[in-house]
Amino acid sequence: MKTKDRLKTKEEITWCPGCTNYMILEAVKQTLANMIDSKKYKQNDFVMTTDIGCHAKIFDYLNLSGIYCLHGRALPTGLGVSIGNPKLKVITFAGDGAVYSEGISHFNHAFRYNSDMTLILHDNQSFSLTTGQSTPTSQKGFISKAKPQGEENNPFNPIKIALACGATFIARTNARDIPHMIEIFTKAINHKGFSFIEVIQDCLIFNQDANNKDKFMYKIKDNENYEVAKELSEEYNYNHKTGKIPIGIIYKKNELTLQEKLKIVEKNGK
Numbered sequence: 001m002k003t004k005d006r007l008k009t010k011e012e013i014t015w016c017p018g019c020t021n022y023m024i025l026e027a028v029k030q031t032l033a034n035m036i037d038s039k040k041y042k043q044n045d046f047v048m049t050t051d052i053g054c055h056a057k058i059f060d061y062l063n064l065s066g067i068y069c070l071h072g073r074a075l076p077t078g079l080g081v082s083i084g085n086p087k088l089k090v091i092t093f094a095g096d097g098a099v100y101s102e103g104i105s106h107f108n109h110a111f112r113y114n115s116d117m118t119l120i121l122h123d124n125q126s127f128s129l130t131t132g133q134s135t136p137t138s139q140k141g142f143i144s145k146a147k148p149q150g151e152e153n154n155p156f157n158p159i160k161i162a163l164a165c166g167a168t169f170i171a172r173t174n175a176r177d178i179p180h181m182i183e184i185f186t187k188a189i190n191h192k193g194f195s196f197i198e199v200i201q202d203c204l205i206f207n208q209d210a211n212n213k214d215k216f217m218y219k220i221k222d223n224e225n226y227e228v229a230k231e232l233s234e235e236y237n238y239n240h241k242t243g244k245i246p247i248g249i250i251y252k253k254n255e256l257t258l259q260e261k262l263k264i265v266e267k268n269g270k
């Protein structure tokens with residue numbers, strides 16, 4: 001049996017037909033299969049934590065051990081797993097509603113801690129499972145059942161937040177581009193420290209006005225320059241579909257991981 005097929009489960013997939021979550025699942029399976037086939041990792045070395053939302057159904061479709069967490073809490077749960085057993089490669093799947101709203105404090109601190117784990121954030125600019133309320137990255141004016149007068153607030157920019165909080169790996173990719181997702185997921189999982197990938201995805205049902213941004217996206221080279229990262233983070237403000245949306249590794253640097261910092265503290269304490 002092919003490694004990728006061993007990563008499948010027998011569960012029936014209940015995402016909407018054509019949902020971009022299928023492509024994210026495919027890219028994740030291919031990324032992990034490549035890593036397992038390279039003999040560097042075994043299937044059991046990977047663990048997932050998932051949030052609650054459409055994206056989180058990936059828990060049922062990906063044959064990995066894991067924890068299906070409370071809404072907004074997939075990140076701290078993944079962090080706990082990564083501290084409990086630093087040999088595991090922890091991947092957290094979460095939505096923009098989950099992490100940028102209810103789970104925002106965990107997002108900020110995850111960069112400061114720099115635990116060795118990966119966050120794959122499915123950003124469809126909508127709380128989709130609960131029928132399309134606006135999230136912190138929804139565009140101003142987004143009309144939903146909850147806000148028929150339109151969203152009155154401006155979106156925030158998670159890439160700028162990540163930079164301000166001391167991120168060691170920030171990337172953005174496109175859910176319609178499987179080869180690009182595989183490249184970015186592989187680099188993120190191999191990064192020593194906390195890697196954050198924002199996957200820009202369309203929701204076919206809710207906030208359709210935010211869809212079809214592909215023509216504004218352009219690929220960047222891996223960037224390690226902080227000033228350039230700041231400029232790249234400014235290029236797209238989540239409000240409009242004009243200008244440019246950089247995709248690729250926006251910023252990367254090396255710093256001690258939480259696991260390494262804890263070891264130093266333990267050693268000094270004895």
Ligand SMILES: Cc1ncc(C[n+]2csc(CCOP(=O)(O)OP(=O)(O)O)c2C)c(N)n1
Nearest residue numbers: 053054055071095096097098126127128129
């Ligand atoms: C503690 C808690 N708060 C709120 C909810 C309701 N809830 C479940 S899924 C969801 C929306 C998830 O949206 P997002 O994270 O953007 O994921 P998507 O469905 O768009 O993939 C919400 C608000 C919940 N289940 N638990």
